[in-house]
Amino acid sequence: MHHPSSTYRVQVRPDFPLKATAELAEYLADLGASHLYTAPLLVATPGSEHGYDVVDHSQVNPALGGAEGLTKLSQALKAADLGLVVDIVPNHAGVAVPAANPTWWDVLRHGRKSEFSNFYDIDWSRGRILIPVLADDPDALDHLRIEDGELRYYDKRFPIADGTGDGTAREVHDRQHYELVNWTRGDSELNYRRFFGIVDLAGLRVEDPAVFDATHAEILRWYREGLIQGIRVDHPDGLRDPGDYLRRLHEAAPDAWLVVEKILEPGETLPDWPVAGTTGYDAMAEVCGVFVDGSTEAFFDTLDHHLTGGTTSWQDLVHQTKSAIATRTLAAELARLARLVPEIEAAPKALAELAACFPVYRSYLPEGGRYLAKARSEAGRRNPQLIGVLDQLTARLRNPGDELAARFQQFTGAVMAKGVEDTAFYRWTRFAARNEVGNDPCDFGLTPDQFHEASENRLRSWPHSMTSLATHDTKRGEDVRARLAVLAEVPGDWTEVVRRWVRAAPLPDPALAHLIWQVAVGAWPISRERLLAYAVKAAREAGTGTTWVRPDEGFESALKAMVDKIYDDPALHREIADFAGSITPPGRSNSLGQKLIQLTMPGIPDVYQGTELWDHSLVDPDNRRPVDFTERRELLGRIDDGWLPPVDDTGAAKLLVTSRVLRLRRQRPELFTGYRPIFAEGRVGEHVLAFDRGGVVAVATRLPVGLSRHGGWHDTALSLDGNSWTEVFTGVGYGGTRLPVAELLHTYPVALLVKE
Incomplete structure (x- = not known):
């Protein structure tokens, strides 16, 4: 398998077609990426903004520039010595038109x-x-x-x-x-x-070889002709037999770098499929988590209880939302399952209950049978009267050859996605930085030890899996999350302001209000239009005050009044701006830290379009806004001319970090083959997150507010072997075995050391 050193994700779409994408080739090569990674390119529903609703698998979308556009893109990439990874959608096709x-x-x-x-x-x-x-x-x-x-x-x-x-x-x-x-x-x-x-x-029924061939002929032709080197598989959980599908895809494209958009719950492992790994939500949860102060979780429980009067646990809320999805939104799918067991009258209720209690997206029988056992015992605990029926059903649901088992596996993934990502994440708003796809919001933060253990596991099991900080499906942009992580270091300050704000601009749904206040300070300065669009989407996803199917005008006008007050009440506006301003510098430290860690850790890092500068995007469609590549080119040129950018509004410091790591990964891959945690000595040593990849050492600052409360680094030091090291971002050389952190992190809150 030929794998990238890093990828750069571009949302190719009608208003940013293949021609515009081809014009990025030189810039992406300068940035240090080895492969462009694009949204789906086949013909999509007319007017599609995203391309995931393919209507014709036999050709490149004319709205993107057609076959000629793909040829020109391929030529531009080859001229810049870049490869191409393309997104495909095997599970479904668009039928709106x-x-x-x-x-x-x-x-x-x-x-x-x-x-x-x-x-x-x-x-x-x-x-x-x-x-x-x-x-x-x-x-x-x-x-x-x-x-x-x-x-x-x-x-x-x-x-x-x-x-x-x-x-x-x-x-x-x-x-x-x-x-x-x-x-x-x-x-x-x-x-x-x-x-x-x-x-x-x-x-689609891609389990049928004729359907597989018809829907993959064009993509596999691109592979055979050398137009693409990698394939990203969208939503494998919808497929009848993902393992079998991926084996066929791997056989058809044996050298391609294959990654699957598989969302693993914390602690869940990827089945033994012939792929390089996932699209990196697991890594995102770990990287973001290690910049959160886990010791303040109880403050947020108290605040959440005070604001919402909430007594429902995350587990019970998820059970409620998943039950509602299984029995209402997906009632047709549930009925189809129940028709396979006509002899069991209570089958619909019991199947819905098992899906609501299923602890992961789905099983891949015979792998993952233990999750069914877990769901069975939890469903029995919640509904003792169903135990007999649950036992009858699980006997069949355990059997990979049973039609009921095959369809149930497809059902649980949809119930989880709709019930958790698209509903519960918008209702349970204790600490929004952790309400992210691939994370359990109960995992408030990670310790450095937990992070190192996860990284060592990734290197051992899936060394070429993608890692990401943002995707087109993330709930909040990476720098919004980095800034919101600061709230965990200032829980008292946050409690004080947010309790005042909810009185100043009330909303009849207090949990949603807490989410909107977090998003406002996390994305500040944000326009009224963007914040309102986010608030309406969040409210409809939560489905408590209004819904997509039946929008509630009264509730939505209250929502608009709340957002308007943020902009029209000068005192409130100033207070929000001041508070956001106070968490911005430590937020930037977190941003640079998580960017460095994600780009240097085991795995193949992806950079989502535009995130080489600060990116305070919210959930789609906000994160598909146009990216100013001219500005990025100019800033990169200045950095290459020797400018050391300050950590300021331009975000150029993040571009410095991104370009220097990507270039190093591309030019010297041998430096990124191992993993050894490095622990700092000194009384504030826990504020350092560092590791050696086998000749390159990444050093990031954790919990910057706490660090400044301690008065800085003092005598904190890193022990390195007595070689000479060069710090990549500043060009400064270091020797000796003891490296004072205050000296190393004098210019930036992050450092990258290369052994000479």
Whole structure:
């Protein structure tokens, strides 16, 4: 396997197409990346902003520049000696615009007789394919019309089967292989598998070799022709058998660097798949966690209780949200499971309960059977009356060859993602820095020892796994999290201001209010429009005061009033700005520290677009805003001319750290092959996080507020072997065996030492 030294993620999309991406090649090479890593490039639903709703697997999206655009990108990358890693979506296809998706159109037109009827995971026992697109109105079908040999509903177009075109539009509709129904019926009655709760994304059956071949032919051609060297696999948990799928992909692309977007819960290990590793959420949880002061957790429990009156534990909240997703949002999927056990009357309740109690996203039978046992005992504890039924079901759910077990594994992943990431994370707002994909918010922080242990494990088990600090799916940008980590060092100050602010700008949902206040100071200065857009999304995801399906105007106007007050009340605005200002310098220390650690630790580091400067983005679509690459090029040029940037608003210090580490990883990979923790001596030694990768030593400052309370580094020192070392960021040389930390970290809160 050929693996990158580092990747740089670009959200290629219609307003930043392949041509614009090709123009980055020289800059990315200067930055030190070895591979560009792009969003999906196949044809997506017309107007798609992200590309994850592929409608045609046979060609490059014309909206991105088509085949010619990919060829030009490939040429530009080769000229700059860069490789290409591309994102693929094997689990589902976009069906929002049937006419744009040739295989779906054919299935709607010909039903089971379509040559593509096996492409999609459809339950044909119902007869017609349910399409939930009609208005919530009993007379909606009266708006159907026949035009150009198609059935039309407003701007939506559907095919008409041969020989069924006579009569009124309603009569013709009744003869089709599909049935258009009220949009509200989708969650409960849909008869095709979908991505999470999204009816516009239909599940593909890549377990069928013919479907695998058809959906991968173009991507594998890129691989064979040398256009791409790596593949990132989106959402493998939706697949019927991810292990089997990945074995086939690896066989088809044996030298490709394969990474899977697999979210591991803390302590969970990746199955033994023929891949290089994950996309790095596990590393993100560890890197961010080691910059959090774990000793103040009780303060935040008290504050959370005071603000919300909350008595629900994280575990109970997750059980509630996952139960609701399993029985309501994913009711159609639950019913499909229950139809496989018609003899058990309580099957729906028991299956939903097992999914709600499942401790990880899913199992990969025969691997992960112990998680089913855990779910079974927890479900029995919560529902003693179901124990008999649970035992009957788990006997079948343990068997990898059972259809029930296969579908249940696909179900639990969706229940976890929707119940936790998209709901509970927005309701349980004790400390938002840790509400991140791949982390359990109960893991308040990590000790250096825990971090070192995790890093040693990664080097041993998955040395070429991706590591990341931000992705297009993270809930908050990396520098928002770095600044919010400071709150754990000033819990008293935070308690005082936030208790005052919730009175000054009240909101009927106190948990959501606490989230918004944290995000406001974490992303400050932030525009009113961005903060309001975030607040509305957060409120609808939480689903307590308003929802996506039924927005509550009263609640949303209260939300707007709260956000407006932040900008329109001069005293409040000044106070927020002052508080954010007070946590910004230590936040920047954390930002540089976590960037250095992520880029130097075991694994292959990814830099999400733009994050080589400060990035205070929020959840998507905020994190897909345009990046000013001209500014980054100019700053990098100045650094290369010898400028040592201060740690200031420009973020150039972060660009210095990023470029110097990436270049070193690319030029001297042999320095990054080992891992040995280094412990500082002295009374504030716990404020140093350091390790030796085998000739290069990374040194970062932890808990900067506490460090300044101690009056700085004093006599803290690192013991190194008696070689000469050069500090990469400043160019200063050091010799001897004892290195005073105050001297080493005089200019920046981080250092990178290379053995001469």
